[in-house]
Amino acid sequence: GAVVSQHPSRVICKSGTSVKIECRSLDFQATTMFWYRQFPKQSLMLMATSNEGSKATYEQGVEKDKFLINHASLTLSTLTVTSAHPEDSSFYICGLGQISYNEQFFGPGTRLTVL
Amino acid sequence: AQKITQTQPGMFVQEKEAVTLDCTYDTSDPSYGLFWYKQPSSGEMIFLIYQGSYDQQNATEGRYSLNFQKARKSANLVISASQLGDSAMYFCAMREGYKLSFGAGTTVTVRA
Numbered sequence: 001g002a003v004v005s006q007h008p009s010r011v012i013c014k015s016g017t018s019v020k021i022e023c024r025s026l027d028f029q030a031t032t033m034f035w036y037r038q039f040p041k042q043s044l045m046l047m048a049t050s051n052e053g054s055k056a057t058y059e060q061g062v063e064k065d066k067f068l069i070n071h072a073s074l075t076l077s078t079l080t081v082t083s084a085h086p087e088d089s090s091f092y093i094c095g096l097g098q099i100s101y102n103e104q105f106f107g108p109g110t111r112l113t114v115l
Numbered sequence: 116a117q118k119i120t121q122t123q124p125g126m127f128v129q130e131k132e133a134v135t136l137d138c139t140y141d142t143s144d145p146s147y148g149l150f151w152y153k154q155p156s157s158g159e160m161i162f163l164i165y166q167g168s169y170d171q172q173n174a175t176e177g178r179y180s181l182n183f184q185k186a187r188k189s190a191n192l193v194i195s196a197s198q199l200g201d202s203a204m205y206f207c208a209m210r211e212g213y214k215l216s217f218g219a220g221t222t223v224t225v226r227a
Binding site for chain 1: 157218
C-alpha cells in the first residue's frame with residue numbers, strides 16, 4: 001500500500017500564531033488528498049479535499065481563510081492553520097485519494113495543541 | 116443526516132472471545148464501499164477490512180469478518196479470538212466517490 005508521512009507529528013504553539021502541517025505521499029503520486037480533523041474521543045471529520053494544481057474544496061462549516069491548503073505537487077499537500085486558537089487544538093490526519101476503490105491510506109496524524 | 120451510525124460507544128470483551136461491532140449506513144447510491152478501521156491510542160488509522168456494495172460474499176481478513184446485510188444497510192464487524200492488542204477505537208466508514216464518511220466509533224477494551 002501507499003506510504004504517507006506527516007510532519008510534524010506533534011506541535012505546540014501560542015495562540016495567534018500560524019502552524020503548517022505537511023502531508024507527503026512517499027511512493028504514490030496523489031492528485032487528491034484529504035484533510036481530516038479529529039477531536040478527542042470523536043470521529044474523523046473531513047475538512048477539505050486538496051487537489052493538485054487547483055483550489056481545495058472545503059466542507060460546509062470549515063473556514064477556508066483559516067485553514068489554508070496548498071497542494072503544489074503530486075506528493076505534497078500542506079495545511080496551514082492561521083491565527084490558531086485553543087479551540088483549533090485537535091488531531092489532524094491526511095489521507096490519499098484515488099488510489100484504489102477498496103482502500104484508503106492515511107498519514108500518522110499531527111497533534112496540534114494551541115496554548 | 117448521519118450517514119454512518121455506530122450505536123455502541125464502548126464495549127468490553129474477554130480475551131479469546133469474539134466481539135461484534137455494529138454499523139448501519141444510509142445511502143441512495145447503488146455503488147459504495149464500506150470500511151472498518153482500527154485506531155489505537157497512537158492515533159494512526161489502521162485499515163482492517165473492506166466490503167463493496169456489489170460483493171456477494173462477506174469480506175474476511177484473518178480474525179476480522181464483516182457481516183454485510185445489504186437490505187438492512189448494516190455492516191457489522193466481527194473480531195474473533197480477541198487479543199489484548201485489539202483494545203482500540205474502531206471506526207466504520209462509507210465511501211461515496213472518493214470521500215469517506217466515518218461513524219462515531221466504538222471503543223473496545225479487551226480484558227485479560
